[in-house]
Amino acid sequence: MIVYFSGTGNSRSVAFKLGREGEKIVEWNEDLAKIEDERLGIVFPVYCGDMPAGLIGSLRRAKISAKYVFAVATAGGSAGRSLNSAAYLMREKGLKLDYAACLKMPDSCIMFPTPEAEKRKLLDSEEERVSKIASELEAHAEKTVAPKKPFGFGTRAMWYLFRRVAGKIAYKSAGAECVKCMLCVNECPVKNIEVKDGTISFKGACEDCYRCIQSCPVRAIRFGKLKVTDKTYYKHP
Numbered sequence: 001m002i003v004y005f006s007g008t009g010n011s012r013s014v015a016f017k018l019g020r021e022g023e024k025i026v027e028w029n030e031d032l033a034k035i036e037d038e039r040l041g042i043v044f045p046v047y048c049g050d051m052p053a054g055l056i057g058s059l060r061r062a063k064i065s066a067k068y069v070f071a072v073a074t075a076g077g078s079a080g081r082s083l084n085s086a087a088y089l090m091r092e093k094g095l096k097l098d099y100a101a102c103l104k105m106p107d108s109c110i111m112f113p114t115p116e117a118e119k120r121k122l123l124d125s126e127e128e129r130v131s132k133i134a135s136e137l138e139a140h141a142e143k144t145v146a147p148k149k150p151f152g153f154g155t156r157a158m159w160y161l162f163r164r165v166a167g168k169i170a171y172k173s174a175g176a177e178c179v180k181c182m183l184c185v186n187e188c189p190v191k192n193i194e195v196k197d198g199t200i201s202f203k204g205a206c207e208d209c210y211r212c213i214q215s216c217p218v219r220a221i222r223f224g225k226l227k228v229t230d231k232t233y234y235k236h237p
């Protein structure tokens, strides 16, 4: 079984490319009560140097039993401590993270856009790079990392700066631009967006996955004061 989380599609694409024929591939968007399989794969984007917070919490609460466990992080730069966190979470369950890898992909964050030429290179080579990981997984290769407690000081500091720099933890829909197409409401993986008094409203459970921002057809959604531009737009094709 593969559990993935994905905002803009990178990790989703990788999860499906890694999946074997007939293997269950599940998008994390709510509590994972029980995971029981021969192999478990966890695929996710790196956010501020760690795993997405909601996924960490959900894995922590889940009952997991698997013989071979792997984690693949997708990142605009590097895995940070996200894979160490995955190893830590597995150790909490008495399991070992047998294989950990990071795949560089275009950056989904509108503050650090990947240049167009680099984006193309990364996407063009994705298939080959994922195939290499898939072969290693088939061979039950061991690639371990040291377990480290999730959300260490560095991660917390990055989140703080990220939100401060961007202006406050405030996603807003610009009333004038929003055409109430409901795409963001339907697409938010954690159902954090609703219509309230006729306008798009954000609740308090945002994972900062950027799916809504990058999906809005009229680019009405802002992160603080920032808006998507042609240069910062990204969704996995």
Ligand SMILES: Cc1cc2nc3c(=O)[nH]c(=O)nc-3n(C[C@H](O)[C@H](O)[C@H](O)COP(=O)(O)O)c2cc1C
Residues within 6 Å of the ligand: 005, 006, 007, 008, 009, 010, 011, 012, 044, 045, 046, 047, 048, 049, 050, 074, 075, 076, 077, 078, 079, 080, 105, 106, 107, 108, 109, 110, 208, 209, 210, 236
């Ligand atoms: C809020 C946010 C924070 C991010 N932080 C990092 C980071 O610390 N390091 C990094 O290499 N990439 C970072 N990224 C980039 C994503 O990890 C990367 O683009 C990932 O492949 C996106 O996957 P997805 O398309 O499945 O959502 C960040 C992206 C977002 C939206």
Ligand code: SF4
Residues within 6 Å of the ligand: 173, 177, 178, 179, 180, 181, 182, 183, 184, 185, 200, 215, 216, 217, 218, 219, 220, 221
């Ligand atoms: S996706 Fe954009 S236009 Fe559509 S409802 Fe959301 S904010 Fe409004």
Ligand code: SF4
Residues within 6 Å of the ligand: 007, 171, 187, 188, 189, 190, 191, 192, 193, 202, 205, 206, 207, 208, 209, 210, 211, 212, 213
């Ligand atoms: S509100 Fe937007 S950024 Fe936050 S979790 Fe939902 S889709 Fe992702």
